[in-house]
Amino acid sequence: MTGAAAVPDRIALRRRAARVVLLPWLLLTVALLGGVRVAARDRSLLFLPPPLITLVLAGLLMALFIRARLVRPGRWLSSRYTVLENASHAVTLAALFFASAQAFNSVLPEAGLLHWIFALFFLWTLWNDQFAPFDPLRLLRSVAVLFATAFALKHLLLAGLHGGGGGGWSRRLVSTLLEGVTLGTIDLPAFAPATGYLSFFTLGLYVGALALVRPDPESPPPDTRLLSAAGEREALEA
Amino acid sequence: MRSALVTVFGLVSSLAYAAGIIWLYTTQPRSLQEVRTGAQVAAGVYQVDEARFQAGLDLFRREQYRAARDEWLRADPARRDARIAYYVAYSYYREGWGRLHHDDALYKLGLEAVDRAMALSSGQALRVDDPDLGLNTAAELRAEMQQGIEKTWSDLSPLRVMDKRK
Numbered sequence: 001m002t003g004a005a006a007v008p009d010r011i012a013l014r015r016r017a018a019r020v021v022l023l024p025w026l027l028l029t030v031a032l033l034g035g036v037r038v039a040a041r042d043r044s045l046l047f048l049p050p051p052l053i054t055l056v057l058a059g060l061l062m063a064l065f066i067r068a069r070l071v072r073p074g075r076w077l078s079s080r081y082t083v084l085e086n087a088s089h090a091v092t093l094a095a096l097f098f099a100s101a102q103a104f105n106s107v108l109p110e111a112g113l114l115h116w117i118f119a120l121f122f123l124w125t126l127w128n129d130q131f132a133p134f135d136p137l138r139l140l141r142s143v144a145v146l147f148a149t150a151f152a153l154k155h156l157l158l159a160g161l162h163g164g165g166g167g168g169w170s171r172r173l174v175s176t177l178l179e180g181v182t183l184g185t186i187d188l189p190a191f192a193p194a195t196g197y198l199s200f201f202t203l204g205l206y207v208g209a210l211a212l213v214r215p216d217p218e219s220p221p222p223d224t225r226l227l228s229a230a231g232e233r234e235a236l237e238a
Numbered sequence: 239m240r241s242a243l244v245t246v247f248g249l250v251s252s253l254a255y256a257a258g259i260i261w262l263y264t265t266q267p268r269s270l271q272e273v274r275t276g277a278q279v280a281a282g283v284y285q286v287d288e289a290r291f292q293a294g295l296d297l298f299r300r301e302q303y304r305a306a307r308d309e310w311l312r313a314d315p316a317r318r319d320a321r322i323a324y325y326v327a328y329s330y331y332r333e334g335w336g337r338l339h340h341d342d343a344l345y346k347l348g349l350e351a352v353d354r355a356m357a358l359s360s361g362q363a364l365r366v367d368d369p370d371l372g373l374n375t376a377a378e379l380r381a382e383m384q385q386g387i388e389k390t391w392s393d394l395s396p397l398r399v400m401d402k403r404k
Contacts, residue, residue, distance in 0.1 A: 020249065031259055047266050
């Protein structure tokens with residue numbers, strides 16, 4: 001085989017490695033870290049399995065991925081692939097589902113009224129999005145913004161409100177905003193600041209992994225499909 | 239060929255990773271040390287720290303029961319060793335034994351430990367041949383502590399002061 005012919009082979013091999021090794025590993029890492037919390041009291045690790053509501057939310061998000069053609073199940077699981085490749089793709093899709101569930105788990109308050117307020121917020125947003133026109137790039141941005149908002153609310157605002165004895169800016173701000181409103185039903189377990197860092201890393205990894213997902217496993221790499229500006233992409237497609 | 243190998247590697251490693259995640263969420267380790275111990279147990283390479291066990295045994299013979307239990311907990315962090323569980327139960331028995339009354343709370347902890355020892359011995363009769371111990375089988379130790387917890391008229395007998403600690 002000549003050197004010129006070997007180059008495309010190497011590129012194809014790298015793309016396959018990214019698809020069947022890197023992508024599932026990234027998604028599984030999100031599935032692992034999404035439920036990890038560090039207790040404030042003794043810095044012990046807590047592994048919180050995904051609550052049922054996060055599975056429902058992940059189901060809605062998967063439906064959105066399919067509607068927006070970020071993932072085309074018919075292209076991922078197809079008779080044109082071998083059994084081995086289909087099994088590998090099925091594992092990747094399952095990892096995408098559980099990573100989504102754990103990403104929600106990471107930004108949902110663990111208990112109390114706030115848990116249900118956040119869950120309803122996610123449900124409402126995802127349900128509305130089912131009827132909105134999306135392309136993969138817009139969906140990716142929308143998902144990134146959705147998780148960034150929930151992260152800021154949970155790990156910056158609420159953690160500041162409940163953390164420590166002092167009273168940071170968020171505690172003072174929310175106390176002012178909620179003046180006169182009882183906080184009796186807002187009960188959150190106390191977690192160490194490391195939990196917020198873990199969640200940030202997890203969500204970053206999740207969005208990064210989504211950027212690697214392609215509608216068709218054999219389609220060109222994501223830099224020309226998902227990460228380029230919409231105008232450039234349209235020009236490419238034209 | 240290489241492409242198929244990459245696919246096989248990706249599939250097998252992903253399934254192994256997923257199994258590891260399920261294991262972590264099932265066993266709920268509370269520290270990285272516990273993760274390591276759990277992984278050793280799962281891999282079948284877990285071993286009790288014999289030096290720590292002996293150190294605990296020395297403390298036990300000097301009637302330093304709490305210190306002995308602490309040492310044994312370090313010797314067997316995964317709590318997988320029937321012999322150590324037996325000694326832990328025995329330490330609760332000896333600490334809880336009294337000439338006039340027994341400490342029920344310690345006896346209950348002892349019963350939990352001896353039950354764990356019996357479960358860990360996988361159905362076989364657990365016997366510890368230690369001349370320092372008056373009760374050499376888990377069944378005897380269990381019966382002794384069970385009897386100690388039960389309230390009977392014989393508890394009021396003055397002859398009870400003649401009982402011996404085993």
